[in-house]
Amino acid sequence: MPSLHTLSPTGTTTPAIDRTPFCTCCPGATVWLTGLPSAGKTTIAYELADRIRAEGRRVEVLDGDELRRFLSAGLGFGRADRHTNVQRIGLVAEILARNGVLALVPVIAPYAESRAAVRARHAASGTPYLEVHVAAPVEVCSVRDVKGLYARAAVGELTGLTGVDDPYEEPESPDLRIASHTESARESAQALYALLTERGLA
Numbered sequence: 001m002p003s004l005h006t007l008s009p010t011g012t013t014t015p016a017i018d019r020t021p022f023c024t025c026c027p028g029a030t031v032w033l034t035g036l037p038s039a040g041k042t043t044i045a046y047e048l049a050d051r052i053r054a055e056g057r058r059v060e061v062l063d064g065d066e067l068r069r070f071l072s073a074g075l076g077f078g079r080a081d082r083h084t085n086v087q088r089i090g091l092v093a094e095i096l097a098r099n100g101v102l103a104l105v106p107v108i109a110p111y112a113e114s115r116a117a118v119r120a121r122h123a124a125s126g127t128p129y130l131e132v133h134v135a136a137p138v139e140v141c142s143v144r145d146v147k148g149l150y151a152r153a154a155v156g157e158l159t160g161l162t163g164v165d166d167p168y169e170e171p172e173s174p175d176l177r178i179a180s181h182t183e184s185a186r187e188s189a190q191a192l193y194a195l196l197t198e199r200g201l202a
């Protein structure tokens with residue numbers, strides 16, 4: 001059953017701005033979905049975004065691929081560049097979240113130190129932050145191989161692939177760990193929705 005939300009007034013004067021009524025009763029938050037390539041981060045983020053948007057919440061998916069084309073253009077996949085990428089995305093997410101948006105971030109973020117810095121930035125501004133480990137193991141991810149990266153790594157066309165020949169530091173105590181290899185994407189999105197509800201964020 002859809003939850004009850006308070007709706008803001010509908011504006012009529014500036015057509016260029018989306019004036020769709022939106023829920024103002026839940027605070028914004030950042031939900032960072034970390035995990036290996038093809039673990040299911042993007043699928044879960046968009047599935048959840050559709051559901052939450054339908055309830056009148058403002059929600060944005062900060063898609064790693066898209067952000068790397070613009071915000072992080074020119075960055076590679078070495079440790080320093082991945083850290084920079086994650087900090088930049090963390091900043092954007094925090095700005096959105098502290099302004100009432102639910103920011104869903106399906107980005108690998110392989111280093112615990114990078115993730116901790118993003119969490120600390122949110123804590124400093126009192127902005128809710130959830131870390132979700134999308135935990136399909138590399139054996140499953142490499143079969144899914146949505147973008148063909150594992151196949152390219154297997155024949156030596158790609159090096160530095162997370163989980164293959166580049167590190168992935170698993171979160172030790174995430175707010176939620178999703179077994180995205182033993183359940184459907186819909187079930188995974190539902191588990192995350194349940195956590196948001198429990199924390200008063202949806």
Ligand SMILES: Nc1ncnc2c1ncn2[C@@H]1O[C@H](COP(=O)(O)OS(=O)(=O)O)[C@@H](OP(=O)(O)O)[C@H]1O
Pocket residue numbers: 036037038041042064065068077081082083085086106107108109110147149159160161162166
């Ligand atoms: N070497 C290597 N390692 C990992 N990932 C790679 C690599 N090369 C390209 N890609 C593709 O880049 C997508 C975005 O990466 P991210 O910005 O999420 O990575 S990171 O957080 O900066 O580590 C990431 O997207 P997802 O597959 O959705 O995770 C990959 O498809």
Ligand SMILES: Nc1ncnc2c1ncn2[C@@H]1O[C@H](COP(=O)(O)OP(=O)(O)O)[C@@H](O)[C@H]1O
Pocket residue numbers: 035036037038039040041042043044106144146179180181182183184185186188
């Ligand atoms: N429980 C699940 N959660 C998310 N994706 C799943 C799940 N089960 C199977 N999948 C499939 O796994 C693939 C994950 O791809 P994607 O979401 O692009 O991964 P990532 O963003 O982590 O690289 C998709 O083809 C999706 O349909």
